[in-house]
Amino acid sequence: xxxxxxxxxxxxxxxxxxxxxxxxxxxxxxxxxxxxxxxxxxxxxxxxxxxxxxxxxxxxxxxxxxxxxxxxxxxxxxxxxxxxxxxxxxxxxxxxxxxxxxxxxxxxxxxxxxxxxxxxxxxxxxxxxxxxxxxxxxxxxxxxxxxxxxxxxxxxxxxxxxxxxxxxxxxxxxxxxxxxxxxxxxxxxxxxxxxxxxxxxxxxxxxxxxxxxxxxxxxxxxxxxxxxxxxxxxxxxxxxxxxxxxxxxxxxxxxxxxxxxxxxxxxxxxxxxxxxxxxxxxxxxxxxxxxxxxxxxxxxxxxxxxxxxxxxxxxxxxxxxxxxxxxxxxxxxxxxxxxxxxxxxxxxxxxxxxxxxxxxxxxxxxxxxxxxxxxxxxxxxxxxxxxxxxxxxxxxxxxxxxxxxxxxxxxxxxxxxxxxxxxxxxxxxxxxxxxxxxxxxxxxxxxxxxxxxxxxxxxxxxxxxxxxxxxxxxxxxxxxxxxxxxxxxxxxxxxxxxxxxxxxxxxxxxxxxxxxxxxxxxxxxxxxxxxxxxxxxxxxxxxxxxxxxxxxxxxxxxxxxxxxxxxxxxxxxxxxxxxxxxxxxxxxxxxxxxxxxxxxxxxxxxxxxxxxxxxxxxxxxxxxxxxxxxxxxxxxxxxxxxxxxxxxx
Amino acid sequence: xxxxxxxxxxxxxxxxxxxxxxxxxxxxxxxxxxxxxxxxxxxxxxxxxxxxxxxxxxxxxxxxxxxxxxxxxxxxxxxxxxxxxxxxxxxxxxxxxxxxxxxxxx
Numbered sequence: 001x002x003x004x005x006x007x008x009x010x011x012x013x014x015x016x017x018x019x020x021x022x023x024x025x026x027x028x029x030x031x032x033x034x035x036x037x038x039x040x041x042x043x044x045x046x047x048x049x050x051x052x053x054x055x056x057x058x059x060x061x062x063x064x065x066x067x068x069x070x071x072x073x074x075x076x077x078x079x080x081x082x083x084x085x086x087x088x089x090x091x092x093x094x095x096x097x098x099x100x101x102x103x104x105x106x107x108x109x110x111x112x113x114x115x116x117x118x119x120x121x122x123x124x125x126x127x128x129x130x131x132x133x134x135x136x137x138x139x140x141x142x143x144x145x146x147x148x149x150x151x152x153x154x155x156x157x158x159x160x161x162x163x164x165x166x167x168x169x170x171x172x173x174x175x176x177x178x179x180x181x182x183x184x185x186x187x188x189x190x191x192x193x194x195x196x197x198x199x200x201x202x203x204x205x206x207x208x209x210x211x212x213x214x215x216x217x218x219x220x221x222x223x224x225x226x227x228x229x230x231x232x233x234x235x236x237x238x239x240x241x242x243x244x245x246x247x248x249x250x251x252x253x254x255x256x257x258x259x260x261x262x263x264x265x266x267x268x269x270x271x272x273x274x275x276x277x278x279x280x281x282x283x284x285x286x287x288x289x290x291x292x293x294x295x296x297x298x299x300x301x302x303x304x305x306x307x308x309x310x311x312x313x314x315x316x317x318x319x320x321x322x323x324x325x326x327x328x329x330x331x332x333x334x335x336x337x338x339x340x341x342x343x344x345x346x347x348x349x350x351x352x353x354x355x356x357x358x359x360x361x362x363x364x365x366x367x368x369x370x371x372x373x374x375x376x377x378x379x380x381x382x383x384x385x386x387x388x389x390x391x392x393x394x395x396x397x398x399x400x401x402x403x404x405x406x407x408x409x410x411x412x413x414x415x416x417x418x419x420x421x422x423x424x425x426x427x428x429x430x431x432x433x434x435x436x437x438x439x440x441x442x443x444x445x446x447x448x449x450x451x452x453x454x455x456x457x458x459x460x461x462x463x464x465x466x467x468x469x470x471x472x473x474x475x476x477x478x479x480x481x482x483x484x485x486x487x488x489x490x491x492x493x494x495x496x497x498x499x500x501x502x503x504x505x506x507x508x509x510x511x512x513x514x515x516x517x518x519x520x521x522x523x524x525x526x527x528x529x530x531x532x533x534x535x536x537x538x539x540x541x542x543x544x545x546x547x548x549x550x551x552x553x554x555x556x557x558x559x560x561x562x563x564x565x566x567x568x569x570x571x572x573x574x575x576x577x578x579x580x581x582x583x584x585x586x587x588x589x590x591x592x593x594x595x596x597x598x599x600x601x602x603x604x605x606x607x608x609x610x611x612x613x614x615x616x617x618x619x620x621x622x623x624x625x626x627x628x629x630x631x632x633x634x635x636x637x638x639x640x641x642x643x644x645x646x647x648x649x
Numbered sequence: 650x651x652x653x654x655x656x657x658x659x660x661x662x663x664x665x666x667x668x669x670x671x672x673x674x675x676x677x678x679x680x681x682x683x684x685x686x687x688x689x690x691x692x693x694x695x696x697x698x699x700x701x702x703x704x705x706x707x708x709x710x711x712x713x714x715x716x717x718x719x720x721x722x723x724x725x726x727x728x729x730x731x732x733x734x735x736x737x738x739x740x741x742x743x744x745x746x747x748x749x750x751x752x753x754x755x
Contacts, residue, residue, distance in 0.1 A: 109691065112688070116720065119684045123684075239707055242709045273709060276713075277713060285697070288696065289689065292689060319735060322728070330725060635655075635660045638669060639660075640747070641655065641747055641750055642655075
């Protein structure tokens with residue numbers, strides 16, 4: 001082991017101990033104080049395993065092919081697990097289970113797109129890319145297009161997509177760890193960053209791959225275990241399990257709350273059944289199509305997923321890895337149905353949203369419940385385990401993203417564009433490591449700066465940019481003879497810019513006037529309109545409640561009134577904070593008073609634009625090389641002749 | 650590692666490669682279009698044919714839930730169909746071409 005490596009490894013371990021001491025100051029965490037030591041032991045065990053993997057992988061990582069592609073010696077099955085580990089982010093594990101626990105059917109509809117996306121990967125992308133690619137998206141595009149131009153735009157797009165994804169993961173991870181174990185947000189982000197950096201910088205793709213495999217196995221194991229607990233009481237029968245969901249008063253109450261006024265005439269049974277029907281969350285069909293399009297086309301354009309296909313020895317193994325990944329990813333998403341529904345009945349939407357409004361704590365709370373509840377040893381062990389799995393999930397996904405950005409920076413920009421492909425092997429590996437450190441440090445800083453920001457739409461934006469920029473360029477380079485540099489450059493730039501621009505004028509941005517109006521509505525109520533009765537504001541409600549409390553006689557009444565008063569006071573404080581925050585502001589960051597379009601997901605606009613620009617650009621531009629190289633590209637992508645081989649050990 | 654020069658245009662024009670190209674593209678794009686149509690049926694049905702989705706089929710399980718689950722089965726089915734055909738047919742055809750590649754047009 002080299003000197004600096006020892007230093008970094010011990011820094012990682014040191015941070016692990018720092019976790020323990022910081023934990024003591026935690027407040028309102030998911031894990032009870034008495035079980036904190038156990039939580040840290042579980043975390044330490046998982047961190048220890050990943051650092052050992054890194055140590056082992058570092059000894060075998062010397063060349064560029066080893067650093068970027070694990071020597072192309074990863075087997076199809078291993079790569080399938082690693083793809084699952086790379087893809088199943090905390091957003092899907094915690095987020096989807098949470099959405100199902102709050103909105104039933106609509107949450108589950110999200111899951112479907114994440115699996116179907118791999119059909120595109122399997123049929124269109126995986127094998128040709130393995131056959132003609134080397135390390136990056138840029139390599140694929142540079143095959144027949146102008147190398148410098150295509151590598152530059154490919155690197156720009158890779159870094160853009162990965163950074164959006166990365167910030168969402170870092171912020172999500174920081175918030176998650178803070179909620180679950182009570183470590184400060186900044187420390188959480190730094191710990192995730194330093195760990196991920198040590199995997200990537202020392203162990204390269206090999207360590208990243210194995211960390212992803214370990215994480216995927218843990219995630220699947222934890223999910224199966226939880227589903228066993230949830231489903232077993234119903235004798236593993238799907239109708240009786242779902243009947244249990246329909247009959248559950250907590251589920252019925254949640255549906256009534258979501259539906260509001262329109263639930264007034266529904267029986268409890270109808271309310272419960274409504275949970276299994278579409279429409280509680282997703283309201284705009286066009287937005288859904290747009291999101292679906294970005295998912296099923298964007299996944300195939302995600303650089304960190306694309307990069308995984310360079311780690312296997314042949315196109316056949318690439319095919320096998322997608323099949324395995326689809327089995328694991330699909331199976332996992334089927335399990336989320338049980339996790340979400342189980343959390344909805346056993347924990348209840350009320351408790352879930354009390355910890356996190358978006359429902360992200362559904363799975364961890366479910367784990368705590370099935371283990372015996374917040375006061376039991378086993379319950380807290382389960383919670384700690386799920387928290388640690390979520391943590392492993394974040395570091396594994398982040399490591400893949402950093403490796404993708406670093407390879408774009410080092411291999412495409414530095415080696416390809418600046419050095420004109422004339423760098424020595426040693427120089428290339430050094431460039432890769434230095435780039436990883438730069439990307440890692442920048443992502444830690446961005447993660448800390450984004451504290452408290454709503455970053456949920458960034459993952460959607462990453463998919464949309466990948467689908468509008470990377471995918472059209474790759475697909476048309478691979479399958480359209482007339483495609484050339486002009487099209488690739490125009491399509492990638494315009495596709496990406498369109499996706500980002502559409503989001504900038506969409507309802508995803510913060511519009512101060514709307515926020516101020518909402519806060520005023522909470523405080524002062526709404527006048528009667530369109531036959532609906534007037535709603536009283538929180539201020540009015542508070543005076544009423546206080547007056548009632550003064551005259552209340554029974555203890556139970558008093559208790560309820562005190563509770564209501566506390567809730568109303570909280571609502572007033574929240575609204576006043578909002579008013580203060582947006583005081584004097586009238587426009588969003590791009591200077592709009594209200595969104596220009598209703599769409600939240602840009603895909604349905606930006607994906608056609610991306611494809612169209614590649615076509616127009618190619619037709620307007622003459623590029624002899626792109627035409628001459630077509631035969632070679634097409635033969636090689638279909639036969640694997642001259643494909644980059646595995647490194648013999 | 651130096652790679653021998655190949656006559657790519659000749660391989661591309663070779664009838665065996667053309668046969669592979671025809672079979673593979675038709676099959677791949679057919680599967681791709683089918684899977685996209687089947688996938689987008691889900692949000693479209695949920696939005697515009699909600700009453701169909703709400704129809705109870707098996708206890709509390711409605712058609713919409715079965716349709717969502719069928720998406721998984723169809724996706725896996727397509728993956729398996731493609732893998733079988735590729736393993737059995739396309740790989741062998743490509744192998745034939747690779748074997749003779751340096752001779753074709755040379």
